[in-house]
Amino acid sequence: MAHRNPAPLAQATMNPVIPAAVACAIGLAQAPAGAATLEIHTTAAGTGERLALSGTATLAAGEQPPERDVSVFVDRSKAYQTLLGIGGAITDASAEVFARLPAANQARLLRAYYDPKNGIGYTLARTTIHSSDFSSASYTYIAEGDAALATFSVAPDRAYRIPLLKRAIAAAGGHLTLFASPWSAPAFMKTNDSMLQGGRLRPEFADAWARYFVRFIRAYEEEGIPVWGLTVQNEPMAKQRWESMIYSAEDERDFLKNHLGPVLAEAGLGDRKVIVWDHNRDLMTQRAHAVFDDPEAARYAWGLGFHWYETWAGGAPMHANVGNVHRAWPDKHLLLTEAAIEGFDPARLQSFANAERYGAALIEDFNQGAEGWTDWNILLDEHGGPNHVGNFCFAPVHADTRTGELTFTPSYWYLGHFSKFIRPGARRIAAASSRSSLMTTAFANPDGTLATVVMNRTDEPVAYRLFIGRDEARVQIPAHAIQTLVVR
Numbered sequence: 283m284a285h286r287n288p289a290p291l292a293q294a295t296m297n298p299v300i301p302a303a304v305a306c307a308i309g310l311a312q313a314p315a316g317a318a319t320l321e322i323h324t325t326a327a328g329t330g331e332r333l334a335l336s337g338t339a340t341l342a343a344g345e346q347p348p349e350r351d352v353s354v355f356v357d358r359s360k361a362y363q364t365l366l367g368i369g370g371a372i373t374d375a376s377a378e379v380f381a382r383l384p385a386a387n388q389a390r391l392l393r394a395y396y397d398p399k400n401g402i403g404y405t406l407a408r409t410t411i412h413s414s415d416f417s418s419a420s421y422t423y424i425a426e427g428d429a430a431l432a433t434f435s436v437a438p439d440r441a442y443r444i445p446l447l448k449r450a451i452a453a454a455g456g457h458l459t460l461f462a463s464p465w466s467a468p469a470f471m472k473t474n475d476s477m478l479q480g481g482r483l484r485p486e487f488a489d490a491w492a493r494y495f496v497r498f499i500r501a502y503e504e505e506g507i508p509v510w511g512l513t514v515q516n517e518p519m520a521k522q523r524w525e526s527m528i529y530s531a532e533d534e535r536d537f538l539k540n541h542l543g544p545v546l547a548e549a550g551l552g553d554r555k556v557i558v559w560d561h562n563r564d565l566m567t568q569r570a571h572a573v574f575d576d577p578e579a580a581r582y583a584w585g586l587g588f589h590w591y592e593t594w595a596g597g598a599p600m601h602a603n604v605g606n607v608h609r610a611w612p613d614k615h616l617l618l619t620e621a622a623i624e625g626f627d628p629a630r631l632q633s634f635a636n637a638e639r640y641g642a643a644l645i646e647d648f649n650q651g652a653e654g655w656t657d658w659n660i661l662l663d664e665h666g667g668p669n670h671v672g673n674f675c676f677a678p679v680h681a682d683t684r685t686g687e688l689t690f691t692p693s694y695w696y697l698g699h700f701s702k703f704i705r706p707g708a709r710r711i712a713a714a715s716s717r718s719s720l721m722t723t724a725f726a727n728p729d730g731t732l733a734t735v736v737m738n739r740t741d742e743p744v745a746y747r748l749f750i751g752r753d754e755a756r757v758q759i760p761a762h763a764i765q766t767l768v769v770r
Contacts, residue, residue: 318769320748320755323703325695326763327634332695333402333702337757341769344747344754352746353716356724356734359751360712363608365725366617366654367459368644368701369406370395370678372450375416375668376661377442384686388449391679391688395660396453398705402698405454405706408619408656409447411464411498412438413477414516415524415673416659420477422468423498429471429490436501447507459654459706461511462498463560463619465525467491472527478671480521480528488537492545499551511555513587513619514538519561524671531572534558535579543582555584560619562592563600570607574614585615585653590643591624601646608651615653618643622658623676623693626666634762636676637692641737641764644700645723648710657697699766703733719744720759732769738762 324336347353380388394401412422425433436444451458466477471491474481483491499509514537518529529537538556546552559569566588574580586607592600608616621643623636630636644655659677664684666674678694681687704725713724713734724734738744738759745758748767759765 318750318753320757321768321770322757323699323766323768324760324763325637325692325699325765326760327692328762329760331760331763332690333698336765339755339757341748341750341753341755344749344752347716347747347749351716352720352744354720354722354734354736354746354748355712355714355716356722356732356748356750357712358724358726358732361726362710362712363651363653365704365706365708365710366615367404367406367706368655368697368704369404369408369458370657370660370697371408371410371620372443372447373410373414373416373659374418374439374443375663376659376677377446378418378668379661379663379681379683380446381442382683382686383681383688387681387686387688391661392449392453394679394690394694396450396455396458398455398702402694402702403454403705404660404701405457405459406654406656407447407450407458407460409443409460409462410516411462411495413525413670414465415522415669415671416662416667417670418668419670420525422477423494423501424468426468427470429487431490431493431497434494434497434501436498436505440505444502444505444507448505451507459510460508461513461555461557461619462502462509463513463516464495464527465516466527467494477525478523480526482528482533483537488541489545492537492541495542496545496549496551499554500549509554511557511584513557513560514542515560516620517561517589518559519565524669524673531569534569535573535576538573538582539576539579543579546582555615556582557585557587557617557619558583560587560589562589563603564592566603567606567610570611570614574611580614583614585617587617587619589620590618594624599643599646601643601650604647604652605650616651618647618652618655620656620658624673626662626674626676628664630676631680631689631691634692637696637764638737638739638762640693641696641699641735642721642739644697645721645735645737648723648725649713655700696764699735699764703727703731703766703768704735705729708733715746717744720746734767734769735764736767737764 318341320339322337471487472481662677664682680689707728708725713722721737
């Protein structure tokens with residue numbers, strides 16, 4: 283049965299069983315037999331293990347496994363994409379809840395997310411350009427009708443969001459790769475005269491809206507918050523009851539080509555990464571064709587962002603589309619820009635099914651060519667908000683604003699099995715399981731360590747043989763568990 287904040291989790295969160303960062307050079311070449319030690323870090327349902335160092339093993343010369351054995355094969359001589367980072371979004375909602383925490387739990391949350399040694403080491407962050415549904419109200423940075431942007435000010439963000447971003451950057455060691463997304467242009471710039479319920483950008487305001495991006499970047503950087511990149515529009519094919527705006531593929535292509543790209547370049551901000559689509563995997567191939575096959579638009583596009591909500595009507599996640607885009611446009615970058623478990627229910631705060639959705643998506647998206655993965659809100663309250671239209675969701679960490687308590691969900695720990703051990707600059711390497719009971723991906727880090735993630739979604743423990751090249755170790759993974767196996 284799920285509990286609000288079970289004692290073993292609370293203890294593990296306050297003093298997590300997380301070893302010091304591993305650092306030894308093994309490179310991508312095959313290591314001599316028996317030369318490497320394997321650290322096994324485990325999070326498992328029905329136990330107190332949360333990113334726990336649950337065992338060690340020595341890799342020794344292996345032999346051909348029989349067909350009936352379950353094996354995971356890793357080949358570090360086959361390298362693929364380079365990791366940009368893993369992280370989550372700092373929204374108005376997260377910042378407002380954070381501000382209501384006692385000072386000790388503010389420090390605890392920052393350490394838990396951004397400290398690479400005593401936390402899970404997030405290195406990637408997303409934020410919004412003015413309001414989203416995860417704000418307490420709709421707002422913009424200008425007065426209504428101000429197309430000249432004479433009244434532009436990020437003052438609304440100085441209350442909560444900018445202070446949290448600054449503290450997160452400091453907690454991460456002075457740097458976070460931050461990108462920003464708009465949910466809607468100001469109402470007067472849109473065909474429906476509202477920030478809500480979709481609507482389109484009026485053509486006569488396209489340049490003004492592009493200059494709005496420039497003003498946002500400059501304002502945030504004046505606050506000491508570097509902006510690495512931008513997405514053109516959050517969920518451009520979704521008419522929502524909250525902030526939303528529609529771009530067809532051709533609309534987004536032409537706005538990027540004729541307005542946003544040139545305006546950023548003219549402002550001296552052409553090095554900022556521009557990410558198109560920023561919506562579900564279902565239509566990402568069609569959007570990539572429209573933008574990347576147009577040479578003028580493509581030169582302004584760093585890559586394509588995607589979400590995971592195409593499963594809202596049922597069916598399986600469409601990870602194959604990530605691979606399709608990666609193979610068709612290998613010079614463009616792919617980044618999961620948002621993921622959240624919808625339909626908040628406090629009885630499900632300790633749901634391992636939620637965590638397993640994260641684990642499976644991370645493994646599949648990385649194996650299909652994604653270079654980074656960005657969760658949605660880092661922190662929400664006891665209701666799954668605040669959200670000004672009642673679109674309440676789960677976050678990896680929830681706070682009870684009445685008591686100041688933090689609840690760390692299994693999703694937090696599952697995300698940590700990737701973000702803590704797979705660091706920016708890591709190269710994905712070949713990894714495969716011999717049975718569908720186990721999912722796996724593997725990365726070689728810049729410091730020479732190798733991290734292999736193995737996930738078991740079944741109701742039974744699984745004994746398996748981990749092969750790294752010709753060497754092997756025998757490992758067992760509990761039912762409904764995830765492991766990160768680190769080679770020194």
